[in-house]
Amino acid sequence: MISKKTKYAINALVYLAKKPLQQPILISEIAEHEHIPQKFLEAILLNLKKDGILASKKGKGGGYFLLKSPNDVNMADVMRLFDGPIALLPCVTYKYYQKCEECTDEDSCGIRSVFLEVRNHTVELLKKATLAEIIKRGESVH
Amino acid sequence: MISKKTKYAINALVYLAKKPLQQPILISEIAEHEHIPQKFLEAILLNLKKDGILASKKGKGGGYFLLKSPNDVNMADVMRLFDGPIALLPCVTYKYYQKCEECTDEDSCGIRSVFLEVRNHTVELLKKATLAEIIKRGESVH
DNA sequence: TATTAGTCTATTAATTCAATAGACTTTGTA
DNA sequence: TACAAAGTCTATTGAATTAATAGACTAATA
Numbered sequence: 612m613i614s615k616k617t618k619y620a621i622n623a624l625v626y627l628a629k630k631p632l633q634q635p636i637l638i639s640e641i642a643e644h645e646h647i648p649q650k651f652l653e654a655i656l657l658n659l660k661k662d663g664i665l666a667s668k669k670g671k672g673g674g675y676f677l678l679k680s681p682n683d684v685n686m687a688d689v690m691r692l693f694d695g696p697i698a699l700l701p702c703v704t705y706k707y708y709q710k711c712e713e714c715t716d717e718d719s720c721g722i723r724s725v726f727l728e729v730r731n732h733t734v735e736l737l738k739k740a741t742l743a744e745i746i747k748r749g750e751s752v753h
Numbered sequence: 754m755i756s757k758k759t760k761y762a763i764n765a766l767v768y769l770a771k772k773p774l775q776q777p778i779l780i781s782e783i784a785e786h787e788h789i790p791q792k793f794l795e796a797i798l799l800n801l802k803k804d805g806i807l808a809s810k811k812g813k814g815g816g817y818f819l820l821k822s823p824n825d826v827n828m829a830d831v832m833r834l835f836d837g838p839i840a841l842l843p844c845v846t847y848k849y850y851q852k853c854e855e856c857t858d859e860d861s862c863g864i865r866s867v868f869l870e871v872r873n874h875t876v877e878l879l880k881k882a883t884l885a886e887i888i889k890r891g892e893s894v895h
Numbered sequence: 896t897a898t899t900a901g902t903c904t905a906t907t908a909a910t911t912c913a914a915t916a917g918a919c920t921t922t923g924t925a
Numbered sequence: 926t927a928c929a930a931a932g933t934c935t936a937t938t939g940a941a942t943t944a945a946t947a948g949a950c951t952a953a954t955a
Contacts, residue, residue, distance in 0.1 A: 811920080811922055
């Protein structure tokens with residue numbers, strides 16, 4: 612299961628992606644519309660800003676808006692930002708790799724082989740799942 | 754990431770699946786060989802027994818052994834037993850379903866659509882990953 | 896210059912995960 | 926038949942992570 616943080620982040624991003632380009636949206640508006648505790652959301656949006664996905668404007672008339680194109684923001688990146696690795700085992704992650712204590716030879720580990728396959732498929736699907744794709748699916752499916 | 758409990762369970766199961774049929778193996782032997790805290794392992798094996806995957810024999814000469822065929826024990830079942838749902842969102846699980854508060858229509862939710870796809874692919878792969886398959890992969894890959 | 900709105904740091908509450916302790920029951924065998 | 930081996934069961938504890946909150950600070954606009 613993804614954390615609430617990630618879930619909130621995705622909801623907020625989709626919400627922003629549906630708004631006109633560069634138009635600052637109040638944190639409070641997002642929080643209310645998406646049922647997210649405002650203070651919690653503030654931290655999330657700040658993370659997304661640090662990562663270059665969002666930008667913000669301070670003061671009156673300020674708020675957050677999408678900096679990257681909806682085509683360039685995918686679920687794999689968002690999940691990694693908040694929850695860390697997508698892989699189910701430490702020995703099949705790229706950035707957070709950790710060897711199994713009891714493992715003598717990874718290349719001949721059947722368990723690793725299975726979970727590597729799962730990871731690769733999952734990452735592939737999540738990379739394709741951009742904000743643009745999510746919005747498109749929401750419109751087309753009925 | 755799967756929990757250590759699940760990881761330990763898988764390691765123990767693979768270990769047992771490599772042993773002769775019906776031969777009771779000591780908890781202590783598994784614990785030592787797989788680097789698992791013995792008391793922790795006891796609880797895990799008990800769960801696997803309650804679920805009908807393992808059987809045990811008490812007293813001297815006792816221990817645990819595989820009850821189901823290695824072909825009938827898959828990673829999806831084991832993961833669900835210890836970690837719960839495989840899905841990444843509560844609204845795409847079968848047994849642990851929970852509606853999203855802010856969601857008005859699931860069928861038109863692009864987010865749900867993406868994560869449903871991920872879940873289905875993952876479950877499919879994990880169902881194919883039986884103990885027999887894992888052992889086979891461990892032998893063939895070099 | 897007052898008000899609005901994002902920024903930052905710290906703290907707390909709640910939950911889950913991992914591990915441990917110890918008493919109890921069953922069973923084989925000397 | 927008594928002892929020792931080995932699994933069973935319940936409870937508890939400690940650690941880590943997740944979720945949420947509080948409040949002071951900074952920047953920008955009218």
